[in-house]
Amino acid sequence: MSAVRRTPAPPPGDLQDMPKFPKNAAKELRNTQLRKNLRHATTTIREKRANVVAELPHWEQLRRAGEAIKNRTLRHLDDYLLQLEESLTRNGAIVHWASDAAEANQIVIDVARAKGADEVVKVKSMATQEIDLNEALEAAGIAAWETDLAELIVQLGHDRPSHILVPAIHRNRSEVREIFTEEMGRYGTPPPDGLTDDPAMLAGAARVHLREKFLRAKVAVSGANFAVADSGTLVVVESEGNGRMCLTLPETLISIVGIEKTVPTFDDLEVFLQLLPRSSTAERMNPYTSMWSGVREGDGPQEVHVVLLDNGRTKVLADEVGRQALRCIRCSACLNICPVYERVGGHAYGSVYPGPIGAILTPQLRGTASAVDASLPFASSLCGACYEVCPVRINIPEVLVHLRNQVVESHGPSVEGTIMKAGGWVMGDGRRLALVQKGSELAGRVLPGEVIGPLPGPAAGWTGARDLPKPPTQTFRDWWVAEHQGGRDE
Amino acid sequence: MNVPTSTVALFATCINDTMFPETPKAVVRLLERLGCRVDFPLQQTCCGQMFTNTGYFREAMPSVRNFVDTFERYDYVVGPSGSCVGSVRDQHPMLAHRHGDPGLQRRVEAIVAKTYDLSEFLVDVLGVTDVGAYFPHRVTYHPTCHSLRVTKVGDRPYRLLSAVRGLTLVELPNAQQCCGFGGTFSLKNSDVSVAMGTDKVRAVLDTGAEYVVTGDNSCLMHIGGLLSRMRAGVTPIHLAEILASTEDALVAAGATAPQQGGSR
Structure with missing residues (x-):
C-alpha cells in the first residue's frame, strides 16, 4: 500500500466478511431514505420495462433465443474461447488468461506500468469490481478513476455500489451535491462555486471533472458486455458516453472479460442487443453501443489487451443446475422486480452482485463458507418474479433451492436439521401426522384468547409483528373421521 | 358441467x-x-x-x-x-x-x-365458473406467487369470484407482488418478510375490502397475522370458503368470526 492514497478509500473491510443477510437487511430496512429511493426507482423502472417489453410480440421467442445461444456457448465454451482468442489475436489484440482475481489484477498492473501510467480511466464494469481492481491498482500506486456518473458518485462518496446498473440508487441528489462539494476538488477539477442539487448542474460538474481525466489518461480499463468469438469483437453497452471516451481516447485499452461473456457469432448480438436495453434501462435501444475488433491504425487505442477471466466461473459451469447463472447478461431486471431487493437495497447482500442474481451467483463464485455467502440463497421468498422477467430465462428460484440444499449438506448438524429430520419422518405417514395433531388440538383447547399474540424466544420471529391463529380443537382429519364414522378409506 | x-x-x-x-x-x-x-x-x-x-x-x-x-x-x-x-x-x-x-x-x-x-x-x-355461491361482501383477491407463477392458475380465481352472487370484487393495487410469506423465509428473514407484508396490508386496506381472499392459507396466515395484530378489521379468507358459501349456508367466517383462526 502506498503511503498516500490516490483515490477515495472505499469503506473498510471485505464484503465477504459482512454479517449474514438477515442482519444486514434489518439495518437497511430502517434506512428511510433508502426505502423511499428504492421504492420510487424500482417501481418506475418496473413499469417502463413492462411497457417496452410488451411492444415486442415475439419477446418470449427472443428470451428463448437468448437462453439457447448462451446455453450453446456454455456447452462448448472451451472451443469458443479458443476461437475468441484466435480472432482477437488476428485483429491485433493481446489476449491474457486469468484464472483468478489476483492474476487479472497483476496483468492490468503490469500493462499499466509498462506504459508508464500512474492512472487509468475506467468504463463501468462489474468484472473489475468482482476482482476489486481499483484497490489492487491503488496498492500498486496507480489511480483508477471511475467515469460512469453513478460510479463516480459511489467512488467519491467512499461508498460501495448497491445496484448493478444504478450503483448510486441509494443516494439522492442532495447527497450527491454534498459528495461533489466535499470530495471532487481533492481528486481533480472541483465543482463550480454555488453547486446546487439541480441534476443538470450536478451532471455538468461531473462532466468537467471527468473531461480532464479522459484527456489526460494514457490507459483505459473496461469490461465487456459481449465478446464475439467469430469476429473477435468486444461490445460495451452504455448510456452516458463516458465509455466511448475511455474506449477511444487513451492509447492503451485493457478489457477484463468474464469468460461467460462469449457469444459465438456477430449475428447473435441481434438477440442480445434487443433483450438487454429493454430489460435493463427499459429503452428500445441503448444510447451508446461501442464495438471494437482489435487495433486499427490511426483510430482509437493502438494497444488493445483482453484479459479473459475465470475467477470461479469454470466451477459454476461444472454445476448442472447452477450453471444457468452464467447466462446472465447483467441487465438487473431481477433486482428491479425483486420485492426483497426493493426493501433492503444492494448493500445487504455483501456482494458485488446484489439482488436475486447475486444470491445465486455470488455463493457459487465465492463458495458458501462465509456467513453472508451461506445466507444469500435464503435471501428470497421464492416468489419467482425474477425468473419471469429474466431475459435469458435463468430459473433463479430453482438455483436458490439447489444452493440451499448445498448449504444444508455442507454444514454440520444443527437444531434446524434435527427438527427437519423429525418433521420429515412425521410426514412419511398419515398416522404419525395424526398423532402430532393431537398436540395441536390440545394447544387449541388450553391456550387462552382468540389468537396467539407476541411470544418471546424463537417464536418472536413470527409473533413479533404477526398474530398466529390458535390451532383448532379439531383437525380436518378428525372432522372427516367423525363425519364418516371412522373414515371411508382405511 | x-x-x-x-x-x-x-x-x-x-x-x-x-x-x-x-x-x-x-x-x-x-x-x-x-x-x-x-x-x-x-x-x-x-x-x-x-x-x-x-x-x-x-x-x-x-x-x-x-x-x-x-x-x-x-x-x-x-x-x-x-x-x-x-x-x-x-x-x-x-x-x-x-x-x-x-x-x-x-x-x-x-x-x-x-x-x-x-x-x-x-x-x-x-368446466364451471359459476358454482352457485353467494357471498354478499366487498372482497379483494391476492394472487399468491406460487398460484400465479408455479401452478399458473391465471385468471381462474377471478372468474370464479366474479360469478359469486352478492360479491363485490375490488382490484388489489400491486397485486402480483409477493406478500413476504415465503415459507421459512418468514422466520429466517422475518424483518424483510414483515416489511413486505406491511406493504401488502397497506394495499389491502386501500381497497376498503372486508375480506382478503387467496388460494393459499399459508400466505393468508402471514397477511392475516399482520391484519390481526393491527386490529385492521379485514378478514382473511380462502377462496374455497367463499365458493362454498350459499344463501342457505353462509360460511362461518362470513357470519361471525372477526379474524381468521382455526377455532371458528
Missing part, C-alpha cells in the same frame, strides 16, 4: 388439515354440491415443500413417497393450495430424479398430471 364419475381425492395439505380445517371442509361441501364424490385418504400428510425449499431434500423424500402411495389410485387429486399443488408438480419430479429412483420418478410424473389446484379443477375439469 362435466362431473367425473370417478372419486375425487381431496389433498387437504398439512397446514389446512392442522390449522385451517374450514378450508378443506369448504372444498368437500363445494365439490359435493357440484356432484362430485369426494374422498379424503387418511394416509395423506404434506407436499414436503417446507423441507425442499429450506434445502432439506432428503427430509422431503418421505412426503414425496407418501404422496404417491396415497394418491396414485385416484384419477383426480385436488388441493386448495396453489403452492402445495405447485410443489407436487414442480418439485416432486426433481426430488425423485435427484434421489436416483427412476421407478418413483415415473410414478411421480403420472400423479403430477392428475393433480389440480381447486380453481383449475373447477374451471378446467368441471
Whole structure:
C-alpha cells in the first residue's frame, strides 16, 4: 500500500466478511431514505420495462433465443474461447488468461506500468469490481478513476455500489451535491462555486471533472458486455458516453472479460442487443453501443489487451443446475422486480452482485463458507418474479433451492436439521401426522384468547409483528373421521 | 358441467388439515354440491415443500413417497393450495430424479398430471365458473406467487369470484407482488418478510375490502397475522370458503368470526 492514497478509500473491510443477510437487511430496512429511493426507482423502472417489453410480440421467442445461444456457448465454451482468442489475436489484440482475481489484477498492473501510467480511466464494469481492481491498482500506486456518473458518485462518496446498473440508487441528489462539494476538488477539477442539487448542474460538474481525466489518461480499463468469438469483437453497452471516451481516447485499452461473456457469432448480438436495453434501462435501444475488433491504425487505442477471466466461473459451469447463472447478461431486471431487493437495497447482500442474481451467483463464485455467502440463497421468498422477467430465462428460484440444499449438506448438524429430520419422518405417514395433531388440538383447547399474540424466544420471529391463529380443537382429519364414522378409506 | 364419475381425492395439505380445517371442509361441501364424490385418504400428510425449499431434500423424500402411495389410485387429486399443488408438480419430479429412483420418478410424473389446484379443477375439469355461491361482501383477491407463477392458475380465481352472487370484487393495487410469506423465509428473514407484508396490508386496506381472499392459507396466515395484530378489521379468507358459501349456508367466517383462526 502506498503511503498516500490516490483515490477515495472505499469503506473498510471485505464484503465477504459482512454479517449474514438477515442482519444486514434489518439495518437497511430502517434506512428511510433508502426505502423511499428504492421504492420510487424500482417501481418506475418496473413499469417502463413492462411497457417496452410488451411492444415486442415475439419477446418470449427472443428470451428463448437468448437462453439457447448462451446455453450453446456454455456447452462448448472451451472451443469458443479458443476461437475468441484466435480472432482477437488476428485483429491485433493481446489476449491474457486469468484464472483468478489476483492474476487479472497483476496483468492490468503490469500493462499499466509498462506504459508508464500512474492512472487509468475506467468504463463501468462489474468484472473489475468482482476482482476489486481499483484497490489492487491503488496498492500498486496507480489511480483508477471511475467515469460512469453513478460510479463516480459511489467512488467519491467512499461508498460501495448497491445496484448493478444504478450503483448510486441509494443516494439522492442532495447527497450527491454534498459528495461533489466535499470530495471532487481533492481528486481533480472541483465543482463550480454555488453547486446546487439541480441534476443538470450536478451532471455538468461531473462532466468537467471527468473531461480532464479522459484527456489526460494514457490507459483505459473496461469490461465487456459481449465478446464475439467469430469476429473477435468486444461490445460495451452504455448510456452516458463516458465509455466511448475511455474506449477511444487513451492509447492503451485493457478489457477484463468474464469468460461467460462469449457469444459465438456477430449475428447473435441481434438477440442480445434487443433483450438487454429493454430489460435493463427499459429503452428500445441503448444510447451508446461501442464495438471494437482489435487495433486499427490511426483510430482509437493502438494497444488493445483482453484479459479473459475465470475467477470461479469454470466451477459454476461444472454445476448442472447452477450453471444457468452464467447466462446472465447483467441487465438487473431481477433486482428491479425483486420485492426483497426493493426493501433492503444492494448493500445487504455483501456482494458485488446484489439482488436475486447475486444470491445465486455470488455463493457459487465465492463458495458458501462465509456467513453472508451461506445466507444469500435464503435471501428470497421464492416468489419467482425474477425468473419471469429474466431475459435469458435463468430459473433463479430453482438455483436458490439447489444452493440451499448445498448449504444444508455442507454444514454440520444443527437444531434446524434435527427438527427437519423429525418433521420429515412425521410426514412419511398419515398416522404419525395424526398423532402430532393431537398436540395441536390440545394447544387449541388450553391456550387462552382468540389468537396467539407476541411470544418471546424463537417464536418472536413470527409473533413479533404477526398474530398466529390458535390451532383448532379439531383437525380436518378428525372432522372427516367423525363425519364418516371412522373414515371411508382405511 | 362435466362431473367425473370417478372419486375425487381431496389433498387437504398439512397446514389446512392442522390449522385451517374450514378450508378443506369448504372444498368437500363445494365439490359435493357440484356432484362430485369426494374422498379424503387418511394416509395423506404434506407436499414436503417446507423441507425442499429450506434445502432439506432428503427430509422431503418421505412426503414425496407418501404422496404417491396415497394418491396414485385416484384419477383426480385436488388441493386448495396453489403452492402445495405447485410443489407436487414442480418439485416432486426433481426430488425423485435427484434421489436416483427412476421407478418413483415415473410414478411421480403420472400423479403430477392428475393433480389440480381447486380453481383449475373447477374451471378446467368441471368446466364451471359459476358454482352457485353467494357471498354478499366487498372482497379483494391476492394472487399468491406460487398460484400465479408455479401452478399458473391465471385468471381462474377471478372468474370464479366474479360469478359469486352478492360479491363485490375490488382490484388489489400491486397485486402480483409477493406478500413476504415465503415459507421459512418468514422466520429466517422475518424483518424483510414483515416489511413486505406491511406493504401488502397497506394495499389491502386501500381497497376498503372486508375480506382478503387467496388460494393459499399459508400466505393468508402471514397477511392475516399482520391484519390481526393491527386490529385492521379485514378478514382473511380462502377462496374455497367463499365458493362454498350459499344463501342457505353462509360460511362461518362470513357470519361471525372477526379474524381468521382455526377455532371458528
